[in-house]
Amino acid sequence: MKKIRIGSGAGYAGDRLEPALELIEKGNIEYICFECLAERTIAIAQQEKLKNPSKGYNNLLEYRMEKVLPLAWKNNVKVITNMGAANPVAGAEIIAKIASNLGIKGIKIAAVIGDDVKDNIEKYKDVLVWETGNSLGELDGEIVSANAYLGVEGIIEALEMGADVIITGRVADPAIFMAPLIYEFGWSLNDYEMLGKGTLVGHLLECGGQATGGYYAEPGKKDVEGLGKLGFPIAEVLEDGNFIITKVEGSGGIVNRHTLTEQLIYEIHDPSNYITPDVIADFSKVEFHQEGKDIVSVSGAGGKEKTGSYKVSIGYKDCYIGEGEISYGGPGAYERGLLAQEIVKERLEIRGVKFDEIKFDLLGVNSLYWNEDKDYIKPEEVRVRVSARTKDKAAAAVIGEEVETLYTNGPAGGGGATKKVAEIISVASILIPKEDVKIQVKILEVN
Amino acid sequence: MKLWDIAHSRTGDKGNISNLSLIVYDMENYEMVKEKITAESVKKHFKDIVKGEVVRYELPQLGALNFVMYDALGGGVTRSLSLDKHGKSLSSFLLEMEI
Numbered sequence: 381m382k383k384i385r386i387g388s389g390a391g392y393a394g395d396r397l398e399p400a401l402e403l404i405e406k407g408n409i410e411y412i413c414f415e416c417l418a419e420r421t422i423a424i425a426q427q428e429k430l431k432n433p434s435k436g437y438n439n440l441l442e443y444r445m446e447k448v449l450p451l452a453w454k455n456n457v458k459v460i461t462n463m464g465a466a467n468p469v470a471g472a473e474i475i476a477k478i479a480s481n482l483g484i485k486g487i488k489i490a491a492v493i494g495d496d497v498k499d500n501i502e503k504y505k506d507v508l509v510w511e512t513g514n515s516l517g518e519l520d521g522e523i524v525s526a527n528a529y530l531g532v533e534g535i536i537e538a539l540e541m542g543a544d545v546i547i548t549g550r551v552a553d554p555a556i557f558m559a560p561l562i563y564e565f566g567w568s569l570n571d572y573e574m575l576g577k578g579t580l581v582g583h584l585l586e587c588g589g590q591a592t593g594g595y596y597a598e599p600g601k602k603d604v605e606g607l608g609k610l611g612f613p614i615a616e617v618l619e620d621g622n623f624i625i626t627k628v629e630g631s632g633g634i635v636n637r638h639t640l641t642e643q644l645i646y647e648i649h650d651p652s653n654y655i656t657p658d659v660i661a662d663f664s665k666v667e668f669h670q671e672g673k674d675i676v677s678v679s680g681a682g683g684k685e686k687t688g689s690y691k692v693s694i695g696y697k698d699c700y701i702g703e704g705e706i707s708y709g710g711p712g713a714y715e716r717g718l719l720a721q722e723i724v725k726e727r728l729e730i731r732g733v734k735f736d737e738i739k740f741d742l743l744g745v746n747s748l749y750w751n752e753d754k755d756y757i758k759p760e761e762v763r764v765r766v767s768a769r770t771k772d773k774a775a776a777a778v779i780g781e782e783v784e785t786l787y788t789n790g791p792a793g794g795g796g797a798t799k800k801v802a803e804i805i806s807v808a809s810i811l812i813p814k815e816d817v818k819i820q821v822k823i824l825e826v827n
Numbered sequence: 828m829k830l831w832d833i834a835h836s837r838t839g840d841k842g843n844i845s846n847l848s849l850i851v852y853d854m855e856n857y858e859m860v861k862e863k864i865t866a867e868s869v870k871k872h873f874k875d876i877v878k879g880e881v882v883r884y885e886l887p888q889l890g891a892l893n894f895v896m897y898d899a900l901g902g903g904v905t906r907s908l909s910l911d912k913h914g915k916s917l918s919s920f921l922l923e924m925e926i
Contacts, residue, residue: 419842420905511842511903595837602835638835638850641889645848647839649895651884667888680888698906739901739908747909748916749876767908806905809842 389414391588399612414461423695425465426525436467490543492534494819495550498526525695531657535559554582575659576683577621593633606632659683689811698806702776704783716791717762735768836918845899
């Protein structure tokens, strides 16, 4: 039976590069896929593109491609990535330039476009936003980006056109990994059973090292060797949709039932209804079997007919968050930290500044969890953190100012004060009809 | 004992929704965990963090439960005031539960 080996080159925008290079050289793979877009990444990239029309793709694109292209070309490995972010065409042009500089002749680079629906966003003003429960027209803040989560179609078209490197904007994460399977095996886009299996391949690969023992170690409970040289996952997929997950022999990490179960459930709600643009996948019957050291077979995924909608992520200028921090140490540190918080509260009242929400944390005590019934330990070192959200940039700055003035006005021994104000781009999600989106593929050939 | 002694967990985030896997090390403990760690008991444990409902899904063949917690991330990853905006560390808080 025909089989295809796919490697995962990145688990997020800023991920390590060495594991990807290791996979291309030693993984015996046909494809390597880099998933690099979190929910807000495109909105931020879109703002870069507005400032400079030739930018708006992943900041590490050049760094990665200079190393990846020669190795991938030599080893006959195709590269698929969503590093195009807000500007896949500019990303493809950069890749072509790098290939040309490296003397890689005949390489074909494809950009998949059509996910950017911002120009038509007005027509959806009456559509309900998931996050707010109100219509899009009522959204309070300037819209900076709107991108549909595309499925596999554009990537498959690019593969059919002979592309060696494919760069996209927003696509559903698993689609990047599933598209080459559909292309290689000739699966039908209506064979939802197979697409459910292919989606599981993508879901287990899309977070890189999170499948191979990364983000897993718990000393004494779940020990993992070699986290500094963690190997990224490989899926070896059979034509019938069953597959194994493994990694390069000798690389760090572990592949077992536990690492894969953590990743299976990661960012999943109802396991029997995982909605993607290509299929509603069913992971509820998935089983893992250890076949050898760091080799696990995966079976049992299925799927149902896809919906008629694309999810669109809309980035908008939401608010400002102001933050200030200062540390106290030694005996009485906890009490001085509490006093510092009280002083800041009083100062904000005196200055009459209002916020939509304000939060007081003591790092080392209650910044990650806050359960009023819990009797917190009193540490010998605390860091006061105050943060607040507001529409008013000047008001946001007051938070940091009033933490900083604790230096000379507050409790004894405060040190290491920091302050910042961040403009917050938030994400609003809507559904739009699939027929509103026109997917296009542009090919560049380096000669 | 704590859940930490017999199970492990990972957090995922989508907008203002957090989901926590709970996976037993030893399959023999699955039924006990399933019986004692319910959507209600998790909601109670997270009462000062999670504002919405908690829904539990079961994956018995993997010895795993999935807790989906709504209105759980201080307004969502982008606008939360939390230091840990994704709620990544909430998995460790789940494992603090006594069983």
